Amino acid sequence: MEESLRAIFVGDLEIDEVNEMLYRWCQRASRSRQSSFIRLSKTIRTHRDGILASIRLGVSNGRVEGLNTKVRSIIARSYGFHSAKATLALMMLACGPIDLKLPYERASLST
Incomplete structure (x- = not known):
């Protein structure tokens, strides 16, 4: 799960691919039995627009x-x-x- 999430943020994917991969990752994480992945899935869903904008613009903190x-x-x-x-x-x-x-x-x- 961790490695598949890292692969999303490498920076060599189109924004549509990132959006689809995030959606699939959140589905898998919410079905997992690990509370940390479930919590992270909820956080990603909440901040999805900001995450996609950050990837599209290529900015970081x-x-x-x-x-x-x-x-x-x-x-x-x-x-x-x-x-x-x-x-x-x-x-x-x-x-x-x-x-x-x-x-x-x-x-x-x-x-």
Whole structure:
């Protein structure tokens, strides 16, 4: 059951094929006697439109989760800072659009 569900999300199928495979998988899962598959089947049926839209558009939340992990790591490292401003500055430095150049790197770029 797990492997057949993984095969649906590989990304090499048309949206109609994914829709049909999800429908069949949910039917099999709801007839299984494992409560986790039954619960997952209900969740997939509830969020079917969003799942299909995500597959059709090819979007995921991987980047957001990566950024969230990075921010949590910075917060853990900043324990003991005297103010929240220092933590926010460290987050902006690590995650923000700031592109810092060291003085010797600036000199070599201008020549």
